[in-house]
Amino acid sequence: MTMATQTDVPLTGEVGRIIEALGADVLALEQCQARRGIARINPGRVVEVARRMFEFDGARLATATGLDVRDGIDVLYHWIVEPRPAGEDPTKAGVVVTLKALARRPDMTLDSIANVIPAANWIEREMHDLLGANFRGHPDMRRLVLDDSWPEGIHPLRKGFDQVLDRPPLPPNQSPPDVPQSQEKQQ
């Protein structure tokens, strides 16, 4: 992977300290503000990065976002690091650090961090259902969001899925609604 490092973003403040601690696993720094940071991490090292993030005092995984991009699924881990003790020093506000890892086509697979951080369990299942990202070693990869009767390999949150034209299949015990004759002719 090319090092598309934006060197003009300086590592500053609390966010800079956190991202700096991740060391060589950070491939590029995209945003570093007072309370928000975005960095791209090595997709082969997500478990190690997650473990190290979780060791920060007051760190927790808020959630993860899956993004359908050209090269695969971009998985964004949103970490929140809160000041401890909370609220005592107003200059030490909580920060949100987003770590991006790209799950490349064609297999679009990352290692699952759910064994390290139980909070990631459901969100990885959701990304698997809606976007088709795969998580190696996930403890319980059953369907979470989609119905069991939904066909394999169709992921409704992908950009190619049209919410009007690609109608979701009906559950097996339901017949399609009656369409009045006149309407059908117009279509």
Add this chain to the structure above:
Amino acid sequence: MSHRTVVNIGPFHPLQEEAEFFQLYVEGETVVDVDVRISYNHRGIEKLDEFKTFDQVPFVVERVCGICSASHPLAYIQAVEEIAHVEVPERALYLRTIVNELERLHSHLLWVGLAGHFLGYNTVFMWAWKYREPIMELLEVATGSRVNYANCKVGGVRRDMTDDQLRQIETDCTELVGPLEMLTKAVLDDPVLHARLKNVGVLTAEDARAYGALGPTARGSGVPIDVRSDDPYAAYDRVDWKLITTDGGDVFGKAVVRLLECFEAVKIIRQCVAHLLKNPGGEIDANVEAIPPGEGVGHVEAPRGETFHYVRSDGSNRPVRHKVRAPSFNNIPTFKASCIGLQIPDVAITLASVDPCYSCTERMCRAVDAQTRKPLYDFAELVRLSQLKTERMKKQW
């Protein structure tokens, strides 16, 4: 080893009104494992938002939840404002705080009532919902609706509040303190509730952190997570309030957190009202011309915990991606930690203790005349009646 049985609760939950499916693995009366299945009402709002403009999305996301309908739009709007680097006028920040705290008041009272109802303690239900009603009316007069307030917009708020309305909010919230004290005392000193809730459904601080528990669920376990103090938004850093936590992590602790937070909410609202009355007038809306390409996150402390939104813009008038994470998504998996080892009757209240919120806003009822089968009200008629009621309430003040 004794015989293991599965007890199904749901998908049509006998107590909570929404579709959810709990499978309790029990040995005798003791629960040894829990499996949760959700998403029976998944509405694809994230996908839908990709086809709406930045200004239409708030109206969609406030329908994510019928109760957190001020928190979700605010989190989304803060994410968009982060992308566009918007400076929100001070008055708008205070107005946002008032609506969000009124929402917290009515939501916590709703939970206290429901928790009483789940325990067969319907007096608590009646009292809590009685005192919740004035809050709903305040919201209706101040924003135009009991739910789905449509209050926030990118850059500020959509409606200002008049001095009369602010004074009414002040009066009604102050009047609520007495009943709240009574309710808190009645709940906290009740030996039956102590016996029923203490040391039931304990969530340890370590588990709360590992599962990413949020809001009163985490604060009941002594984990001081609160976006309002950790990453202040709106006017929370300009008012004086206290973060409530309790130790223990049992259902009782979660109830205490919610009840005490009601007093803090009243405190915050009164300070905001005082500030707005002292500084009348002023802009409530910053001019936002276009949303540049970029990505932003917004998080807001909803009554149930942090709601987290991520928005990505490519410079057009629509978001490319909008991720919504409601607090219950993190709180429901904590049942794996808190329900194991409990007796079946205790599980019912433990499941309710995180105040799980699925969406209940997608259905409607039709009242039909039994003899003629003619509908008594249609949707337009209901809208007209509700507008008439709001007008009438406004005139009374």
